[in-house]
Every structure is written in C-alpha cells, then in structure tokens.
Amino acid sequence: MTDLAPGLGMSALRAFAPSPPDDQLFCPDAIRDDPGLGDLVDEQLIDWARHVGIYEGRLDKLRSYGFGRYMMLAHPACNDPDRLLMATKCLVAEWATDDYYVDEIELGADPRVVGSRLARLLHTIDPAQLVPRYAADMADYHRLQPISEAFRTAVEHLSRYATTAQLGRFQHQMAVLFLAWTQEADWHVNRRTPPVWEYLVQRHLNSYLPPMILVDVLAGYELPAHEFYHPEVRRAFTTAGNAAVLVNDLHSGPSESDNDHNLPRVLAREEGLTHEQAVARTVEIHNELMHTYVELATRLSAVGSPNLRRFLADTWAWVGGSRRWHATTGRYNKPNGS
Numbered sequence: 001m002t003d004l005a006p007g008l009g010m011s012a013l014r015a016f017a018p019s020p021p022d023d024q025l026f027c028p029d030a031i032r033d034d035p036g037l038g039d040l041v042d043e044q045l046i047d048w049a050r051h052v053g054i055y056e057g058r059l060d061k062l063r064s065y066g067f068g069r070y071m072m073l074a075h076p077a078c079n080d081p082d083r084l085l086m087a088t089k090c091l092v093a094e095w096a097t098d099d100y101y102v103d104e105i106e107l108g109a110d111p112r113v114v115g116s117r118l119a120r121l122l123h124t125i126d127p128a129q130l131v132p133r134y135a136a137d138m139a140d141y142h143r144l145q146p147i148s149e150a151f152r153t154a155v156e157h158l159s160r161y162a163t164t165a166q167l168g169r170f171q172h173q174m175a176v177l178f179l180a181w182t183q184e185a186d187w188h189v190n191r192r193t194p195p196v197w198e199y200l201v202q203r204h205l206n207s208y209l210p211p212m213i214l215v216d217v218l219a220g221y222e223l224p225a226h227e228f229y230h231p232e233v234r235r236a237f238t239t240a241g242n243a244a245v246l247v248n249d250l251h252s253g254p255s256e257s258d259n260d261h262n263l264p265r266v267l268a269r270e271e272g273l274t275h276e277q278a279v280a281r282t283v284e285i286h287n288e289l290m291h292t293y294v295e296l297a298t299r300l301s302a303v304g305s306p307n308l309r310r311f312l313a314d315t316w317a318w319v320g321g322s323r324r325w326h327a328t329t330g331r332y333n334k335p336n337g338s
C-alpha cells in the first residue's frame, strides 16, 4: 500500500483514529477538515435546494446534515468550492430521492410506485428521446417535481466538469442505484426481510459508489476507461463502496424507521443475533471488505499508472472523510440533550 500516491494516501493510511461508536472499524479518518470550506458549500447548497424546491420546510434540517461538509471531508484533493458544490448537489439529489421516494412514508414515499417514479426520474440523468408531442407532456411532469429539478440542475453542473466518459459512468451508476431501490421497494411491499446475502447484494448496488465515482472529477483528472473498467479495479472500487456504506448502516440504524433495512437489523432477524452481536458482525464484515480493498489496491498500485495510484488513494481518502462525516453529522448525531 505504500505505493499509493504520496501526499494523499499516506497520512490517511496511518490515521486509524477511533471515533465512537465505530472505534473497532478498520478504516482511515478524514485527512482534511476545513470547516470554513464546508460551511461555504453548505450555504450555497441551501440556496440551491430552496431554488429547486427540495426539502421544502425542512431546510434547517438539511443544513444540519452538513452534506457540503461531507464532500469537503471526502474530497481532500479539491479546494474549489464550486466543484465541491457540484458534488454536493449530486449527493443531495440522490439523498432526496432516497428520502422522498424510497424511505420516508411521511415525506410521500410509497413502495408501490417507486419503480415508476425512478424510471421517470432517470430521464433527468440520461434523457429519454420521445417525439415532440409526448416530450412536452414529459417536460410538464418534470417541471412540477422538485427532485427532477434537483437532478436536472445537478447533472448540468456535473457536465461542466466531467468528461463524456465520466458522465457516462455516473449515468450507469445511477441506473444501478435505481434498480436497487426498486428491489428495496419489493421488500417493503411484500413485507419481506431479505436473507443476509441478498441484503448485501442490494447494498452492493445501493453502495456509496454514486458519490465516490466523482473522485477524479473533483480532483481534476480522469482515470481512463481501460483502467476504470478493468475488472480488478472495479472489484477494488466496489469493495470500498460496499464497506463505506456499512458505516452508514452502523450510524443510521438507530434513526431509521422499523420497516427500514440495515445490516445489523437483517442479521438480527435472519440469524437470531442480539443487537450487540449483529453490530459486531457488521463491523467484522466491514473490516473484511476494507482489508480486501487494501490487498487489491496494493497489487494494482504496483502495476497501474500514476493516475490509477492516485484514484486508489483518492478512494481511500473518500472513505476516511465519509467515516468522519457519519460520526459528526446532525443527520445521525443529535446535539446533547435533544
């Protein structure tokens, strides 16, 4: 692993700072924390959210989540507030979809229509080509949907920085994410808890790859397609994305509604573990994935291009920033006494 790009990856590799409640995690900590930069991005994010109409009446909550801070922590190679804002818009468009269409019944989520909503929404990411008379009807529909407006403007912002290939990967990863959300809707409609392996497949599709896939866009380079899509690189990258999303499961579990799924809950139901045992097993699975990432990244760093080494180091840094955000965000951590 010492072959990873100097400056970015190395300090992260050394920093296994414990941060309760995840002090057993084999995971780096953030390698940059610039609160001023995070606040700046968050201010601009709230203006954008107000403009497109998402989280209406809940902008204070949105502010407390610190999604701009998240991107500041996860992309230490980027100091440009506008690029960070672009990544934050993409992240928040995804999260708003998860909240309003998939997870939160009181915000209008309805598992019976998740598939239709997501299929319509995909147009804002990978435009559907219709004849003009029906395209106008479709445009009328999207104009009234704040989430469509959020995705449309986020992708517009992304396309100012991403190459054609980087945009293509984003489109692909969104389709994968939407597929996973329809699988989740199936569990809800049929009141089914999946077996552990199926939950992990869903978390593989619904991992942190959608935001992670922008690491080179934010850092201002492009990992070329022949390396990005190399099966071993994909294996390393998806392994890191799967581990990172289990950190989400560990932190978000306590605030999730009873019908929601997370790995500790699935393990408890399917394997009869106590909550404590299920959390410990989740940490174990996370750590196994992270050790696999380190092995793969070490091997790939020895044979890959400088850009591939950089990409693997940026991925490692992203995971560390994500860990710090989960431990500190107002989404999962309430201030003392509240």
Ligand SMILES: CC(C)=CCC/C(C)=C(\C)COP(=O)(O)OP(=O)(O)O
Pocket: 091, 094, 095, 098, 103, 177, 206, 207, 208, 210, 211, 245, 248, 249, 252, 253, 256, 331
């Ligand atoms: C940014 C984003 C929504 C990426 C895809 C991965 C994903 C859906 C999440 C990390 C959210 O997972 P989850 O629904 O468990 O998160 P909350 O508990 O709702 O915060």
